[in-house]
Amino acid sequence: MPQLPGLLKGLGVTARTAARTLFPKRGMRTLIPAPQQGSVTVQYPHEKEAPPDRARGVIALHEENCTACMLCSRSCPDWCIYIEGHKVKAPPRRAGGAVRSVNVVDRFDIDYALCMYCGICVEVCPFDALFWSPEYEYSEPHIADLLHDRIRLSEWMETVPEFLDYEPGSEQKVRKVPEFGTDDFAPARKLEADEAAPARKLESDGARELASGAGS
Amino acid sequence: MSAAADLTGALGLAYWAETAIKLGVALIVIPTAALMLGYLFLLKMMAFMQSRLGPTDVGPHGSLQLIADAVKFLQKEDIHPAAADRRVFRAAPVVVLASSFLLFVVLPTGPDAVVENLDTGIFYAMAVSSLSVLGVLMAGWASANKYALLGGLRAAGQLIAYELPLILAVMGVVIQADSLNLQEIVRAQAEGEIFGFGLIGNPFILTQFIGFLIFMIAAQAELTQTPFDMPVAETELVGGFHVEYTGFRFLLFFMAEVATAFAFSALATVMFLGGWWIPGFDFNAPILNVLGPVVMLAKILLVAFVIFWIRFTYPRLREDQLQKFAWKVLIPLSLANIVVTGIFKVVL
């Protein structure tokens, strides 16, 4: 077969694409142009593309789980997480136990103007307090407004999807996302976390020890 | 300019009134033509060829997008570069636009629907179309910008290389039609015959196919559309001669570009595709003053489609390659075309 000149072939490619965009239904059976289906354009404000579940859109905070241990703040490459807290007294874990003192977060700010979306904070959090959400619509006209506080971060917990199943052959365990909406102080969850990691102390010097390598 | 022109003749208006109406119609037709081509091809067809949607929000299917753009352009600040030659800088877009306005003067769209039926119609069209290069050169020079200067110089070089094949390609048509008058060329095609079969006349694209090809290639270069868009060359000269233009001056360049594409499509239609004449009608039938423009428009859109289709598909040549192509291929080919046409004219 003689070779078609590349000039004509090229015209063929663009014409074919135009035809496919205009008549996406097979074989042009329907001659009504339907570019909305044929094109790859997503008309953003009108229709929204759903990012994958794992998409690193924004970091959500499950405040009840946070113990202000500063691990995330320290492992942040940009130093963009600011945490302050205070101690409160919490009831004992079981009957007959002593009253414990627990950290409560007063301030948990992430400066999204600095954040590089690396996800290290989410990963290092030993208490399941930070999660990725695919939410992406939080742009602000002023750069200073990108500093989001714990209330805003907690609202995003609602948008955190469940963790995905793995392909066969994986040995990873599928994790669970804590339920949203338990707005009161949840000592039960803290208790679980405590028992899961007995080596980790909640006190600040314990967290420091963890950061320096003793906690492995 | 179309039906209205006939109307004015029939009404026997005074010269000034007739001229005013013609002018008014032309002033409406040219921006409308530019808008239509721009919307249909530059926005929508290009988008479809690239799996996109193009504009959708302004007006039905985004059809008023260009008007919105024009309004936006008008709101922009009018910026002159500090070192620019201000007067020339301001005049350049007007010169370019004037050249495309003047082209519309001789384009016939019906037996009487023509602004001025010049006897030297083609000659005039070729002459005024090359005026635009003057404007481009002015823009390139006056911008005091190296990119713009390179673009302007490229445009000048391109003009010399392409004006020649353009005119030589037209020569074949002129020889065959025995006239420089565009109306007469349409008549020659309408009354011609293909081996005794005269129903569809004899569109010169059949006998002057090589001429048509050369005309289209040269027109592409004249319009600085893509394989020959070196004067603009976004990725090397960042816009070439109009790099310093903003706001409504840039709008004028843009309008001129699309309007000239329209005009050249119309010229190709008149010379090669039989113009406004519809097979089966008497050449002077008054109804053609109404139907002619419609037929003409359809043919123009077809030719313009090809022009833009090529524009969206092809990469751009280099200036020296273009010169080589023009002087070593197109000009000898068009000369041969003239010789062959002449021989046939004498023999037949």
Next chain:
Amino acid sequence: MSPPPTASALREQQAYVAAQAADARVNVELDTGDMTLNIGPQHPATHGTLRIACQLDGEQVISAEPLMGYMHRGYEKLCEVRTYPQCTTLINRIDWLGSFANEVPFILAAEQLMGVEAPPRAQWIRTILFELSRIANVSLFLGDMGVQVGALTPVFFAFRDRERVLNQIEEVTGGRFHPNFDRIGGLKDDIPRGWIAETHAVMAKMRGFCDEMEDLLMGNEIFQTRCRSVGVIPGDVALSYGLSGANLRASGVDWDLRRDANPGLAWDQVDWRVWTHPDGDSFARYWVRLQETREATKIVDQLLDGIPSGPIMAKVPRIIKVPAGEAYVSTENPLGEMGYYVVSKGGLGPFRVKIRTPSFSNISVVPWVMRGTYVPDIITILGSLYFILGDIDR
């Protein structure tokens, strides 16, 4: 002694001086000497902020000197104050179109120092993501080269189809551009269910994209006229400038780190070939990249079918401290050889990281190759050498 000048002689003299001055003015205004043209820092062809200072004679280039640093972020210094996991965040942003591939050599170097080896499943997934980022990166080149030589449409096709690959990367890593997915000792997470089948489909689409590019651009006679015998780099010059990747292979040097110095990923487990082209011109570079993209889709297809089961993380301490030592690991990244020379003194972070980026060396050949070309060729050559600005400036 000359007689005192008469009035008329004075006038003549003044007229002569004035004429000379006018001539001089005209000569200054119409200086026909060389012209300096700055291509960039803001220029559509430099995809970023590279500046090329050209001396032109007409449209011919006398000399072209790339001036960079507009985007220098000092990553080598920044890495010195960061821990190893934090470094990958920065390293993502070196060649931002093929980010995952950037992480791999750094992680491998750290693993080498620690004496850790990632489990096979992690290595396979690494290789898959590596090749996916190659496809995402190079497919953009395949379209972008069209824009460089003036064709509008190919780049839209490239963006359209690259998006599919980026979606696949995002589905696994959570990041379209900056995956930050590689960890010392393995990977952050395993692949989600259904991903393998989807990726197979995307690979088929990408092969279609390669065919389209071949018809639309590479087969186009105008494109060939623009690219053939433009920017010819002979093999020995390419070697002495340290050109790597497709630029080197287009000069006829059969050298691919994936095959020749496999640092422990799964490339030796699958069947593929290295493409070379003898010409060394811009067209050869385009041709080689097109073939490599096709080859990469085949590699991915084969790897997807053979992912071994098992863990994705080797046993590494929670807080990573790398033993003292030095290591250099380089891999065949989309742009060429990217290597990290990591010096550790036993701390949480590297003591010194030398980042050997492909674009830096690839662009260093520009002054040599651009002499005597024309202004449009500058763009063709820059486009065909294919650099990412973050990869030059680091």
Next chain:
Amino acid sequence: MADDTGDEQSDDQAGDEAREALAAELSELLGDAVVESHVEAGQNLWLRIDIEQWHAAMAALRDAGFAYFGFLSAIDWTDAPEGRYEDTEFDAAGVGEDDDASSATAEETVRRGGGETRFQLLAQLHSPARHAAVLIKADVPPADGAPASVPSIIDVFAGADWHEREAHEMFGLVFDGHPNLEHIYLPTEFEGHPLRKDFPLLARAVKPWPGVVDIEEIPPELEAQLEAEVMAEFEASGAGA
């Protein structure tokens, strides 16, 4: 740790043997230019070259088939005076102590191929034909408080041009015979050599470290009262029963 290949896997071993052979071959080729060679098991081959013979050795290596110029850079071996995390508690929290314990020996063991000077040149060459790479080092001795000048290899490997310029601006090394030793990344008027360890990284100095624990303690005088309140509530809720 120099030549210990005892517990390597077989394929690594083959590679190491090849590297050993290459080291021996190159040592012979370069003669007394090679000060020291080092093969790290399963990794790489280092050659340390006498700085006086840097140029000649590079030319000899190129002619021996190592024609692919990988990179050229330098290493500043001094410790940063401020520590890794300036003004932070990160270093203090364990890391620093650990370093101190090993720092006495770290200096000797860390350098592949040995060497004592503050600055070391570092380059890598590849042989495409032999699929082998070699890392080359050279000690840059101090001269009058600054590093001594180094012969440029721009005429051996044309690609060394930019790499030498980069090493010049980042480390302050001077390359004799380089025609255009100007800044490549930094502004012309920039002062200092950023990759030297004594060049402070201001980004870390101007901002306070956010990792400092900021937890408000319960005032001691309230502690007993709060404890009693919580306990009372706990017992009242019935959980204590």
